[in-house]
Each structure stands twice: as structure tokens, then as C-alpha cells.
Amino acid sequence: MLAEGLAGRVALVTGCGRQDGIGRAVALRLAELGADIVVTDFVAEGIRNLGEAEGDRDSWRGIGTLAEEIAAIGRRSAAITGDISRADHAAAMVSATVERMGRLDILVNNAGAAHGADRGPSWDIPVEAFDTVMAINTRGTFLMSAAAVRHMLSRQEGEATHGRIINIASGAGKRGFSDRTAYCASKFAVVGITQSMAQELGDKGITVNAVCPGTIQTSRAVARDARGAAPDPSKRGMIAPAVPRAGTPREIADTVAFLASPSAGYITGQSIMVDGGLLMV
Secondary structure, three states, rough: HHHHHHHHOOOEOOOOOOOOOHHHHHHOOOOOOOOOOEEEOOOOOOHHHOOOOOOOOOOOOOOOHHHHHHHOOOOOOOEEEOOOHHHHHHHHHHHHHHHOOOOEEEEEOOEEEEOOOOOEEEOOHHHHHHHHHHHHHHHHHHHHHHHHHHHHHOOOOOOOOEEEEEOOOOHHHOOOOOHHHHHHHHHHHHHHHHHHHHHHHHOOOOEEEEEOOOOEEEEEHHHHOOOOOOOOOHHHOOOOOOOOOOEOHHHHHHHHHHHOOOOHOOOEEEEEEEEEOOOOO
């Protein structure tokens, strides 16, 4: 069972500062299944998206609150801030995880660049905005994965390594969308990283997979809809999703939890759509 499989494992989940985000849902789900969890973000409460309302933050202190929620489940927890786009920060977050928890078994690369000046026609996107998206979504995934793998390969436990790297990509990593050049480029790259690392690590007991969410009801989606920037399937040559509703962060978390479990030991290099049937690829 999943619960038995994750007992005693340690997971590091990036991008956990938002109260309604995928990162929080993933961290809580893995904790429910028995893992000890380290949660991270650039700042404790995460970075706001363009056009996002302030909201009620009286009871939410970002990753600090999340660490308390995990502890209330009965699992060990820690909260760390850092910049995943910097090699020294990525290495430090992995090292801190190992120092506090004794090991690292599962890395979930969930952190993503906030919506901003990167949204719009490709010829109007400032190069700085393009670089920011690539630095966080792609470089951050690469740096965190490399740091985690170095630890996983260094362990000498007299048993096969149980390593899991799970990247949060997107349907935009499988098909291009207008006004999202930087985002699509970054997520296509994440899919490529996933496939290459899976080839390198499969015989070492470490699987590498990606989850590709569709429309998920988070603050990112709310801010996007408020700006009138929601994708219009009729203008992009797409059909409507087979399941005509937005997904939930918990539904993404459930897929991550399966990929993190021993049950998924023969699955690697895959980029799994969780999008209600919007893109059947």
C-alpha cells in the first residue's frame, strides 16, 4: 500500500508558500502517507502572480504554517527559504534536508515562476521576463534535481536506492500556446530534463517523472482569469476537456503520491497529463 511504502521516507517539496497551491497539497498528501517533509519557497508566503488580489493572510504564514500542519499529522517537518535558480541555494536546501532529516528520498520540483511580463505576444516579451521564467522553471528544476541525485547516489545502505524525482511540468510542455512562449519553452525543457535524467538514473534505482496539470483551481488560475487571460480552446484549435471542470490541487497531489511510491518503480521518463482530458497526448 502507498502508506506503507512512504513510511520512513523523506520528501523535499519546492514552491509550497501558497495556501491553495499544488505544493501545499503535495506536501500534505505525502505526509498523510507516512513521509517526513521539508517544504521550501523563495519567500515564506510565495510570490504573487500578476493581478492577484491580496486575500486573507491572517492565519496563513506560508511554509511555516504548512510545516505546522505536517507536524500535526504526526510527521517530522521543516520549512526552508531559498532560490532554486541559484546552484548554491539548491545545494544548501538539499544539504539542510539531509542534516535535519537524515536522508532525502523524494524530490518534488513544484516551484514555478509567477505570472508577469512573460505573458503576451512573443515579440513583446522583455528578455528579462523570459530569462526569469527559464531560470525558475527550468534551471531550478535542473539544479535541485542535480543536488538531490548527488545525495541519493552517495548513500551506502547495502540496499537498492529508492529515489524519486517528480517534476511539475504542464500541458504547455507538450503543446505550444499563444501568449505563453516563455512558459511553454520552460515546460518543454522540463519534459526534456525528465526524459534525459530517467535514462541516466533508471539502473540506479532512481525514477524521474513529470506531472502535467491542466487547469487547476489555485490562486494562479484565479489571477489569470481576473486578467482575462484564460486559454480559449476555440481560439487555439483545441477541444474542450472531457471532464468539464477545473481540477484540484489534491488531484495533482494524488498523482505525485503514486509516482513517489514503490508501486511506481517501473515507471520512469513519463510526463503524465492530469488535465480532465484537455490534451490527449
